[in-house]
Amino acid sequence: MEFVGTVDLATGIPSGLGVRWRMPSQIPPSNEQDQIVHTEPSGLAFAAARGLLNLKQSDIVTLAKISEYKIRSLEAKRPVDEQSQKLLRTFYEINGIEFLGWGDVSRGVFYGVGVRRIG
Numbered sequence: 001m002e003f004v005g006t007v008d009l010a011t012g013i014p015s016g017l018g019v020r021w022r023m024p025s026q027i028p029p030s031n032e033q034d035q036i037v038h039t040e041p042s043g044l045a046f047a048a049a050r051g052l053l054n055l056k057q058s059d060i061v062t063l064a065k066i067s068e069y070k071i072r073s074l075e076a077k078r079p080v081d082e083q084s085q086k087l088l089r090t091f092y093e094i095n096g097i098e099f100l101g102w103g104d105v106s107r108g109v110f111y112g113v114g115v116r117r118i119g
Helices: 046-052 057-064 068-075 082-094
Strands: 002-007 014-020 097-104 109-117
Touching (some): 082 097
Antiparallel strands (some): 002 014
């Protein structure tokens, strides 16, 4: 894992704070890196987004108007209808979360998946 973001040295104000899985030095990773680089099946880290906003799943149910079952499934990366996925992603983006990561379509994996605060 790696922490991301900056701190203005003059004011001490942080911005863009977040966390993501470490990126490989090249994509696709070399055979040696392939064993140590974490990949995700999706570029959306919903549980990390919720954590960055310091909210509970029950809060997201109320605020985003998505069932708790679907939130749990999305956070566990289990299949859920595309509409719910888009709705939850939009909710987080409206609330200042940026999703990070790069996809390798040829292999069906995502690297550097994580989140950070924007604005």
